[in-house]
Amino acid sequence: MAENIERLKELDSEIQRLSNIAALLGWDQETYMPEGAVEERSEQKALLEGMIHERITSPEMAKIFSKLGLSESKAAVSGLSVTGTDQAFLREAYRRYRLQSKLPTKLVRRIAKETSLALAKWAEAREKADFTIFSGNLETILTLVREKADALGYEEHIYDPLLDEFEPWMKTKELQEVFQNVQKSLTALLSRITASGTRVESGFLKREYPVDKQRQLSLGVLKSMGYDFKYGRLDLSTHPFTITLGSTDVRLTTRYDRSFFPKGLFGTIHEGGHGLYELGIAAELHGSLLADGTSMGIHESQSRLWENFLGRSRAFWRWFYPRVKELFPAVLADIDLDTFYRGINRVEPSFIRVEADEVTYNLHIILRFNLEMSLVNGDLKVKDLPEAWNQESRELLGITPPDVSLGVLQDIHWSMGDIGYFPTYALGNLYAAQFFRTLKRELPRAEAEVEEGNFSAILAWLREKIHSPGRVYTAGDLCTRVTGETLNPDYYLQYLEEKYGAIYGI
């Protein structure tokens, strides 16, 4: 038993290193790679992904799992004489083996190659606001994604294995129920806000904020949050992301808009939240597959907690606003703290998801979830997608994007083949609210410390409860361990009611 697990750990450690190397190829492509190298890079990525896949599904792996008594019909590790971290390691290793061994190497390599090509086409299509540049690539990707879902297998819904890739163990049906409730409550809250007649000023956010000073602010906030630049960087990319190139190398990207202040700063804080999660994983898990976020929903709970629950709170700005005013004294001369706080929390249906307020954000996700479901089950054709997007946008948000760059082409995810990913953003908000409520109960001084720009106790709490275990607990288990109950969307809705009730006087 012990011997088999040791050998598994050795094999896993090489797989982790290769994945970290693959991550560098991706980071470089998004930041510094010369444009002419895109085809060759896609070949390199495909080769590496193929090699990783071969290792995960190697005959030696198969033999070890079979010796350990694990099989498709007996996949649970709970009955085995192994406990603690080793049990979690075995659970995750076998899960990965089982899923990946259902995928032919050829398919994995094709997906890696096609998505790398699609990424460049998507960027071009978005820039030119021309969906047809990208639609052929998206069709190819959807065909491959359906092949993948079929290979992985499912009982209820073709979307199940796709969702499971990002939010392990969660089913489409469960998600649909959560989203139905959330959608109902959010549309109701949005109507009340709109009907309140309260005017929230936010035009000052679109004044001129020089990019070099925005960058200075971003770096300063990350440092205050506890992000350690000895083990990371902040670069520019079209779509901000956090990427793990190793346990000692977790990099962030952001982008700045000279004429829209929130974009750069909140994008940075968001990625900072992801980065702190990855850098907070316990050292004894380093180099293994347990050194990872336990689900994308939990990962997103960390970015949203920093971006919104802390970053858009009044306490945060009591500390931070004087600093911002120092950097932009003329631009913000006529704006007081209260006006600023209300401005960055203004609720208004808008086109771009990553810039959406906390009330409408999850509606953006539900829109994408609905379209993904229709695309993968074949109800919706790629050629009809832009119009379907606009239709959903009118129904959920009451607005129609003027062009595809503000609509269907705004997100990078589909070009990367990441279908099933979007829902985890909404789950992140829900988990964040539930964690934040517990945090505030267990750290009564949290708000006062935020007002002093002191995040050390908060970070220590997050590390102990959420970051350090990495993937040892499943998302559901972690949620129960930390908060005492399973996922409960009510906390998010309560949080919104309270915060936006105060701002809009409803």
Add this chain to the structure above:
Amino acid sequence: MAENIERLKELDSEIQRLSNIAALLGWDQETYMPEGAVEERSEQKALLEGMIHERITSPEMAKIFSKLGLSESKAAVSGLSVTGTDQAFLREAYRRYRLQSKLPTKLVRRIAKETSLALAKWAEAREKADFTIFSGNLETILTLVREKADALGYEEHIYDPLLDEFEPWMKTKELQEVFQNVQKSLTALLSRITASGTRVESGFLKREYPVDKQRQLSLGVLKSMGYDFKYGRLDLSTHPFTITLGSTDVRLTTRYDRSFFPKGLFGTIHEGGHGLYELGIAAELHGSLLADGTSMGIHESQSRLWENFLGRSRAFWRWFYPRVKELFPAVLADIDLDTFYRGINRVEPSFIRVEADEVTYNLHIILRFNLEMSLVNGDLKVKDLPEAWNQESRELLGITPPDVSLGVLQDIHWSMGDIGYFPTYALGNLYAAQFFRTLKRELPRAEAEVEEGNFSAILAWLREKIHSPGRVYTAGDLCTRVTGETLNPDYYLQYLEEKYGAIYGI
């Protein structure tokens, strides 16, 4: 036959891609990697290098070569029924297999890991001007390098297999003879220059040249040379280098000194010369091991040709100096073209190799060659190296470095395990002179075109004669094909006599 060669090409193509990926790991480490990631990165590099080594020496490779009738005792491909590019491919593939299969995977992995660690220590030691920080690492590296030489085997000199790695087919003895002649002529020329009493002003090169403008100049020169930024970049690093991340991705680095103008510009032109070689390789060789410089000496001939034979020529500055003056009008107000030209060509023994003038440069190389020989054959201990360096410096250049950062720690190469590399720099100068003489004969308008900032005919000539064949011809064959004779150091000495005779009136 054809089938075996096809399969070899498939295997080689994966090896090339993995080498390109390994190059990205190296590039990132030297440019953007956070410092805390150094140990993990060294593990990643070691893993990848080990995998490459395993593929080069795989049982399948062995089988194919044996089927083709190649063996240690019958290593020449000339007798086989294969011609042209395929013959060259087979020659290089078998050479690589034969050499690599003598190296145990364990040793290759250890070298990769230890050099990655040593690199960081070297940087720290150089910064602190403290040799002891790095000496332990250097001892480890020397032990490994000796193990490598023993494994590769040699008849005459332990240095032979080390030199052969960078300058294939060349022997230590041959090199010693060339260097003896060169040293004699150079010291004689240097004495005559010193004795001439001619004063060449160069103090103006140490005025203040803002870095952003230096960068602007560097980018402009690279574009004029024909370096295509669609397939490359220019970044900053401690030690400038050119690195091939693929046939469509060849990157350069440089560094600027605000108070020393030549450092940034000539460093950039030098790397630009390397970059043009790599980017000029014929498309039909892309992705194979023939898509590479044929030896480091030939590679260096391209960088030195651009840096010195063109970049430090009067014709070049007739075109370029007005542009430089436009960027630094106040700084260079009192300096005319002739003063500038003479200043950048001032001959004076100095500490730093990469900033040395054309007359003393090869003496710096001979110094390193002498020390490397003594280190590998055990005559010189690492602890005595700094003093030995100073001793050689006094003998060859007549000066003693004030500290180790200006002496034994100035170069990155030993920290990378690259013993046997330095001589190729001197060979580069010799080859460059021989090529340049032929170029001027075949392109009588070359000088006139340089005066107009037009490098297209020169680049086309270099591409056709030297770049496009990649590794198809060996260095010796290439030299004969292009110039009609084998390596002849006289051309370099003639070039120096003529150029510096004019400057110093001797």
